Every structure is written in structure tokens, then in C-alpha cells.
């Protein structure tokens with residue numbers, strides 16, 4: 054059985070054409086699944102009965118089993134575990150802040166990047182997610198919010214996985230979520246977070262879509278970065294920044310650089326100066342994220358005085374910077390090191 058959410062509107066139109074049905078069926082079915090969030094074909098009342106039966110034989114919608122939901126009522130953060138048909142497990146997080154309802158999604162089951170300060174990175178890589186599996190994470194929360202009279206306002210791709218290593222599926226999921234027949238979420242409501250996969254950034258620049266782009270930098274020196282973000286060693290920091298500047302030139306969007314502060318590792322004044330030098334003249338903002346200690350991770354959170362000194366040094370050198378504290382920490386939201394930064398950044 055095929056997952057309907059894996060199909061774009063054009064692919065659905067091709068499917069209906071192939072069974073001798075008019076192409077407008079694609080719009081009807083896409084709207085049911087993505088806009089009305091109805092995943093039961095028998096309830097798609099503007100379709101003839103024989104077609105509803107045919108679709109139910111061939112397709113499933115939202116093929117994931119929701120598992121435990123962990124909530125942090127104080128922060129307004131909610132993590133949902135989803136089990137996929139092959140047993141892979143992914144997590145998606147809803148963050149509520151003011152009028153914003155931001156869903157943080159995974160693009161891979163597990164993560165191949167292996168950041169040494171991240172619990173998800175330590176647990177290894179399982180597989181890429183399909184476009185439908187990426188999108189359904191947003192739709193699960195969209196259904197929940199709909200029942201509460203609300204809607205998803207933003208999506209951040211900061212859960213498990215490296216989006217630009219699963220480029221095609223990721224872009225397809227975003228395009229479907231962005232589609233006027235779907236949730237109709239504007240491109241600027243999406244933030245794609247990457248550790249700096251240079252070909253992916255350049256490809257994204259050529260898409261002509263104004264996503265927000267976040268680069269997980271975490272170090273101003275290549276050797277230190279290779280230690281902290283092992284997969285990123287393939288590209289030098291200079292290559293990453295040059296590619297990112299192309300993205301800025303194409304989209305005119307300001308880039309966010311994420312920098313997790315690890316006590317005694319990358320949080321000294323020398324690193325702040327080196328970072329400022331790297332970003333001089335760039336349309337950039339630095340999110341400084343004091344490390345959140347977790348069992349099995351060999352780092353410590355720097356004291357506030359060190360965090361503030363790092364930030365002051367950046368500001369003194371003309372680099373826009375903010376200190377962010379992660380959300381979702383109490384519910385062990387994966388990649389939670391980064392998540393809050395975006396939520397806060399978008400609120401400004």
C-alpha cells in the first residue's frame with residue numbers, strides 16, 4: 054500500500070489520469086488530506102463511492118503510529134514519538150509561544166552527523182525519511198491544533214537528521230506543506246537547519262525559495278569543528294560560509310549561525326574573536342546556545358559570565374548575537390540544543 058502523503062499534486066493528477074479519472078480529483082484528494090486533515094477515504098464526501106473504495110485499496114494516509122507524548126506544560130512544549138511501519142521511530146516537537154505554533158521535524162531516522170554534544174548523534178543513523186514521513190509530522194500536530202481551534206504557524210527542520218543529506222524528500226515535503234491546496238504555509242515560515250552540506254546549500258540557493266537558513270557552526274576553527282561535528286569535516290568553514298553567502302545573495306535572507314557553547318572547549322574570547330572575523334561583512338546573526346548537559350555527553354555548560362563575555366566580544370566586533378536557552382530539554386527533545394534558538398529568533 055502506498056502512502057498518499059508521498060505524492061505531490063502533480064503526481065496525484067498523473068495517478069488519476071492513469072485510472073481514467075479527471076485531473077481535478079487530485080485537488081479534491083490533496084485538499085482532504087493536507088488541508089482538511091481527513092485521512093479516511095470514506096469521509097471524502099465529494100468523491101464517488103467507487104473511487105473512495107479504490108483509493109482505500111491502494112493508499113494509506115499518515116502511516117505512522119503515535120506513541121508516547123511528553124509534555125512540558127510550563128514551556129508549552131510537546132514531543133510526539135511516531136513509529137513508522139518498518140519499526141523506525143522518529144520524534145516531532147510542538148512549541149507554543151505567544152501566537153506561534155512551531156513544529157520541529159526530523160528528516161532522517163537517527164542522524165549520521167554524529168555531533169559529539171548531542172544524544173541523537175550518538176545513537177547512530179537508521180535511514181532517510183520519505184517526503185510523506187517528513188510532512189506527516191507537521192500534519193499530526195496540525196490535526197491536534199485544529200481540534201483546539203488553532204493552526205501550525207512555523208516549521209523548523211531541526212529534529213533528527215541532516216535535511217540537506219535527504220534533499221529531495223525534504224524539499225518535496227516542504228513544497229507540499231507550502232502548497233495552496235495544503236497547509237499553505239509561506240516559505241518564510243520554514244527554517245532549514247544544516248551542519249553545512251555545501252552542495253545542498255548551493256542547490257537550495259538555486260531553488261528560488263526564501264526559506265530561513267540556519268548553519269550549525271559550533272566552532273571557528275576547522276580542526277575543532279571536525280571534532281565536534283564529525284560529518285562536517287568534509288567542508289571547510291570557509292567553504293560553508295562562501296556557499297551560505299551565495300544563498301544570501303539569491304534570497305536576501307539573513308542567515309542564523311548556531312553556536313553551542315561548551316565550557317573550556319569553544320567558549321573562550323579567542324574563539325569569539327575568530328568567529329567575529331569569519332562572519333565580518335556577512336548578513337548573519339549568531340545564536341549562542343549554552344550547552345545543556347545530558348547523560349553520557351562529555352561536556353559542561355559554561356557559567357553565565359563566560360557566556361556573556363563571549364557575546365560581548367561578538368557585539369563589540371559588530372556581529373549580531375543573542376544568547377538562547379533550549380526548549381524541550383526537560384522532555385529530552387532530540388537536537389533540543391538548537392531548537393529554542395529559532396523559536397526565540399522568530400519571535401523578534
Ligand code: SF4
Pocket residue numbers: 164165166167168171172173174175212213214215248387388390
Ligand atoms: S545536533 Fe543535530 S545534526 Fe548534530 S547529531 Fe544531533 S541531531 Fe544530528
